[in-house]
Amino acid sequence: MISRPPVQSPESQNPPAVSDRRKKQKAASLVLYIGLVLLALWVVRDFIAVVAWAGVIAIALWPLLRKVEGNRWFTGRTTLIAAALTLAIALLVVLPVGIGIAQALREAHDLSDWFNAAQENGVPMPDFLQHLPLGAQQVSTWWQANLAQPLKGSAAMKGLHSTTFMTLGRHFGARAAHGVMVFAFMLVTLFVIFQAGPRLSGALTKGMRRGFGEDGANLLERMAAAVRGTVSGLVVVGFGEGVLLGVVYFICGLPHVALLALVTAIAAMLPFCAPVVIGLSALWLFSQGSVAAAIGLAVVGAVVVFVAEHFVRPVLIGNSTRLPFLLVLFGILGGAETFGLLGLFIGPALMTVLMVLWTDLVE
Numbered sequence: 001m002i003s004r005p006p007v008q009s010p011e012s013q014n015p016p017a018v019s020d021r022r023k024k025q026k027a028a029s030l031v032l033y034i035g036l037v038l039l040a041l042w043v044v045r046d047f048i049a050v051v052a053w054a055g056v057i058a059i060a061l062w063p064l065l066r067k068v069e070g071n072r073w074f075t076g077r078t079t080l081i082a083a084a085l086t087l088a089i090a091l092l093v094v095l096p097v098g099i100g101i102a103q104a105l106r107e108a109h110d111l112s113d114w115f116n117a118a119q120e121n122g123v124p125m126p127d128f129l130q131h132l133p134l135g136a137q138q139v140s141t142w143w144q145a146n147l148a149q150p151l152k153g154s155a156a157m158k159g160l161h162s163t164t165f166m167t168l169g170r171h172f173g174a175r176a177a178h179g180v181m182v183f184a185f186m187l188v189t190l191f192v193i194f195q196a197g198p199r200l201s202g203a204l205t206k207g208m209r210r211g212f213g214e215d216g217a218n219l220l221e222r223m224a225a226a227v228r229g230t231v232s233g234l235v236v237v238g239f240g241e242g243v244l245l246g247v248v249y250f251i252c253g254l255p256h257v258a259l260l261a262l263v264t265a266i267a268a269m270l271p272f273c274a275p276v277v278i279g280l281s282a283l284w285l286f287s288q289g290s291v292a293a294a295i296g297l298a299v300v301g302a303v304v305v306f307v308a309e310h311f312v313r314p315v316l317i318g319n320s321t322r323l324p325f326l327l328v329l330f331g332i333l334g335g336a337e338t339f340g341l342l343g344l345f346i347g348p349a350l351m352t353v354l355m356v357l358w359t360d361l362v363e
Contacts (some may be wrong), residue, residue, distance in 0.1 A: 023189040049342060050182055056188035056345045057089060059224050060231035065194060082194035086187055093183065096262055120150055190200075205363070219356055226352040230332070230345045234319035237308050238269035243281050245278065248300050254281055270344070273331055274305050317348060327351040 041048070068074055068081050086147075125143045193200060208216040242265025249257045260281065267273035278301035287293035314325045317332075328348060335347020 026127055044361050047185065051187045051189055052342055052346070053182075054193055056227055056231065056342070057186075057190055058193045059227045060235075061085060061194075062224075062228070064298050065197065069197065082191050082197075086191040086196050089190065096266075099262070100259060103256060150350050178236055219353065222356060223349040226349040229317045232350045233313045234269045234332075234344060237313045237316065238267075239265045240312075241265060241268040241274060241304055244304050245274075245301060248297055248304075249281065252281075252285060252297050253290065254285065268305070268308070270341075271336055271348050275301070278302075278305070314337050327355060 033041055063087065065081065069078070074081055123143075125140065135173035204220065205217050208220045210221075221352055242261045245264050248258050248259025254260060260277075264274060264277045267277045278297065282294040282301070285291075287299060291348040314328050317328045329352070331349075331351035333347075335343030335345070335350070337343070339346055
């Protein structure tokens with residue numbers, strides 16, 4: 001019996017052609033994967049901000065989550081821990097908002113009486129305006145012409161009942177409903193992230209190591225540290241400013257000290273917003289004749305804000321990310337301008353990437 005040599009396929013007879021075909025297949029697969037990822041992101045585009053907010057909060061609370069999971073009393077109770085942390089976040093947001101709404105409703109009756117009196121009799125000019133060092137005559141003339149007369153037939157009152165005002169009201173209601181929906185989805189996403197726990201963290205680190213090597217995993221950790229440090233710098237310092245200035249409000253005799261301190265704390269988390277609240281509070285004291293209290297509030301508030309913004313906050317954020325003060329400042333301001341509130345936390349993380357790339361370049 002005569003044996004025949006094995007039949008070779010065309011691919012085995014031409015190895016360069018096989019190698020070229022495999023390269024083309026890999027390139028086509030890469031294009032397909034990128035296209036599918038972009039399509040998936042486009043489908044969920046309205047929820048990207050929700051996931052980003054949940055990610056920021058999860059990164060900030062991740063050390064706490066790991067510490068609680070390490071306690072022997074909570075071993076194996078991942079769902080309970082996730083539910084408790086998510087509920088705590090919900091209460092931290094809902095309670096201040098609820099207190100503010102309740103306070104506003106209590107003040108609504110007095111505001112309505114003032115509004116009706118202004119329609120019938122006008123708004124009397126405060127006495128301090130007549131004693132301004134500059135422009136007293138011009139301000140007095142403008143006030144008498146526009147506000148001292150009954151406002152019932154004024155153009156401003158007619159504008160309150162116009163179609164534009166109603167449209168603005170509906171737009172505000174729609175935005176408020178959208179905000180509630182986003183917050184609800186964020187809580188659900190946050191619960192899922194907490195429930196995934198270390199499995200999610202390990203999967204992200206493993207994926208970065210496979211895709212970008214050990215440097216990629218280290219970069220991911222430093223970006224997480226940047227987000228965590230930014231949250232500490234903004235939130236902790238903001239509440240600290242609110243507490244300190246709340247004491248000053250109480251000493252100066254301002255009404256609704258607790259609510260005003262909460263508003264100040266929230267404003268202090270945003271760039272250049274705390275001075276606005278302090279300035280308006282000082283202006284209210286000045287209008288009531290408390291000149292010394294107004295000046296004292298303005299001076300103490302300026303000192304507190306200056307120290308917090310230029311020393312405490314940059315140190316907290318910079319130490320956790322090893323970023324210079326200027327990059328911290330640019331990251332916060334540029335991120336807020338580009339991405340809104342979410343950019344306050346994304347900006348320093350991107351500056352961390354820039355700093356890592358620069359360090360690798362010069363070393």
